[in-house]
Structure formats: structure tokens, C-alpha cells
Amino acid sequence: MQKNILVIYYTQTGQLEDIVKNIAKPFEDKKTEYKVTYYNIQLKKDFPFPWPGDVFFNTFPESYLQIPSEILPPPEEVLNTKFDLILFGYQVWYLTPSIPIISFLKSGFAEKIMKDVPVVTISGTRNMWMLSQEKLKVYLKNLNSKLVGNIALVDRHDNYTSVLTILRWLTTGKKEKSGMLPAAGISDEEIQGSVKYGRIIEQHFSSNFVGLQPELVKNGAVEIRPFLVRVEKVGNKIFTVWSNLIIRKKEKRPLLIKLFKVYLMAAIWIISPIVLIFHLLLAPLLWKKRKKQREYLQGINLK
Numbered sequence: 001m002q003k004n005i006l007v008i009y010y011t012q013t014g015q016l017e018d019i020v021k022n023i024a025k026p027f028e029d030k031k032t033e034y035k036v037t038y039y040n041i042q043l044k045k046d047f048p049f050p051w052p053g054d055v056f057f058n059t060f061p062e063s064y065l066q067i068p069s070e071i072l073p074p075p076e077e078v079l080n081t082k083f084d085l086i087l088f089g090y091q092v093w094y095l096t097p098s099i100p101i102i103s104f105l106k107s108g109f110a111e112k113i114m115k116d117v118p119v120v121t122i123s124g125t126r127n128m129w130m131l132s133q134e135k136l137k138v139y140l141k142n143l144n145s146k147l148v149g150n151i152a153l154v155d156r157h158d159n160y161t162s163v164l165t166i167l168r169w170l171t172t173g174k175k176e177k178s179g180m181l182p183a184a185g186i187s188d189e190e191i192q193g194s195v196k197y198g199r200i201i202e203q204h205f206s207s208n209f210v211g212l213q214p215e216l217v218k219n220g221a222v223e224i225r226p227f228l229v230r231v232e233k234v235g236n237k238i239f240t241v242w243s244n245l246i247i248r249k250k251e252k253r254p255l256l257i258k259l260f261k262v263y264l265m266a267a268i269w270i271i272s273p274i275v276l277i278f279h280l281l282l283a284p285l286l287w288k289k290r291k292k293q294r295e296y297l298q299g300i301n302l303k
Helices: 015-028 053-058 060-064 099-105 108-114 130-142 159-172 188-193 195-203 212-218 226-248 250-281 287-297
Strands: 003-009 034-040 085-090 118-125 146-154
Touching (some): 003 015, 015 085, 015 118, 015 188, 015 195, 053 159, 099 108, 130 146, 130 226, 159 250, 226 250, 226 287
Parallel strands (some): 003 034, 003 085, 085 118, 118 146
């Protein structure tokens, strides 16, 4: 009897679709054993791509505060099938799962589809996904889904180079290398190589995914950079203040969005290097704490 696999994702650039389809390929190759269904989340009013700069920054408060938009209903096949595994692809907007992902998770459709189903989360991000994954774990717990694995693919360039390339990609649609800047996003080699994670997941199917996450980690599915975890923690505190202020002061929103944009650029280019210096200075003192933190974030449990 065929096992039913559902692949859920949202994509604008096509990058995340390439990732989840590569990871699903080992299941696709065994059509007698598995039936793979794809569900691309669609908003009733989608966001533009490439992003006009003002729209990109104006999305911040709703993104961070996880305020949903209305989605189109999933296909009947998705709603009426009992799935044996869900591969859940998502991207991060402003240190939080993207609005389309949050919109799906907060819809009534999510519980109907995901309740009591094993889930492997798959993120394709610039580099800061760790605390966003913690937020996603809460949603999955509340939906009574069982998180059995996590894969986090990231842009391997340094933090500052990836800022420039992702902004170029999002606002102009240009991913390719240009001038002194490399191509944006996750490398083609890493995306194509992600098929190995699908093989690992498939191999653990018969054991009900026991031991899956350690095997994924062993094969490079999750890399934790302690400095970026620290940046995320600081960023979440500051984003909480900014997002609530913008939502509360509706009449001043255009001005506040402009000020937030200036602040964000300053945080990336001025505050972030200062955080890095303190991170390096404190490394010997915080080694044990960071090791424990890394082991937790590579796992699938929720504190």
C-alpha cells in the first residue's frame, strides 16, 4: 500500500521549490511505494516579486507579529487525504516564518491536514533561521503534529555579503553574480545535493523516523553559528519594540517605516560588528553554554 507524502511550501523565487523537490526526489523515484503531493500555499492577495523597496520594509510589522493574510483553500486532494509524512518548506521574513506560512498555520486548514502527522521542516534562508524555527515548533505542537526532523539550508557567504546579494535579488529579481558580488541565495550545488536528505528520511520511514534528526545533523543538514544566534536574540528584542510601535501608531506608519529602514541598515552595518566583537571576547567564558545551545538548536525538541 502506498504511503502518502505531502510537500507544503511557499515560494516567490522558486528556490524553496527546488529545495523541497530535490528532497522529495527519493520518494518520487519509488512510485510504487510512495505517492507525493505538492501544495504551494497561495495568498488571496500575494506579495509582488521583485519587491518594491517600500513594500518590502512595510511588510515588517505584520511579518514579525505573525499577523496572517487570507489564503486560498488547499486543493480537495490535500484536504481529504490522510498523509503519512509532511515535508514542510518555509522561508524566514524578519526573524519569523513568512506571512504566507504563518497564514496557513493559523488557518483552519492546517490542523485538518497536519494533525497527528510526522513533519520534517525544511528552511531555505539567508542565514538566520534558528529562533524562527523555535516559533514554528510552537505552531506544530499546537497543531498536534509530530516534528521528526529539521533541515536548514543557508547562504554560505559571510553575513554582510549575503545582505547585499539578497537585497539585490529581492528588489531587482537578479540572482546571478554581478560586479564583485556573488550569486544570491543557496548555492546550486547545495540545492542539488539536498537529495541526500530525502534518502535519509526515506531510510528512516520504516522505523517511524526514530534517530532521523541525529543522522540529518551528521550529514550537514543543520549548521549553528553561535554569533548569529546572538544577533537573532538581540534582533527579536528590538523588532518587538519596533513592530508594536508601528502597529500602534497607525497614523505615523509611513514615517516609522522609514525610520525602521534606517535603523535596520545601521544595525546590520554598525551594531552587528560590535556584537561580533563581544561574542569573540566572551567565547572562552561561554564555551560550554554555547555548546549546549548548539546541541539544542540542532535538535527537534521544544523547551
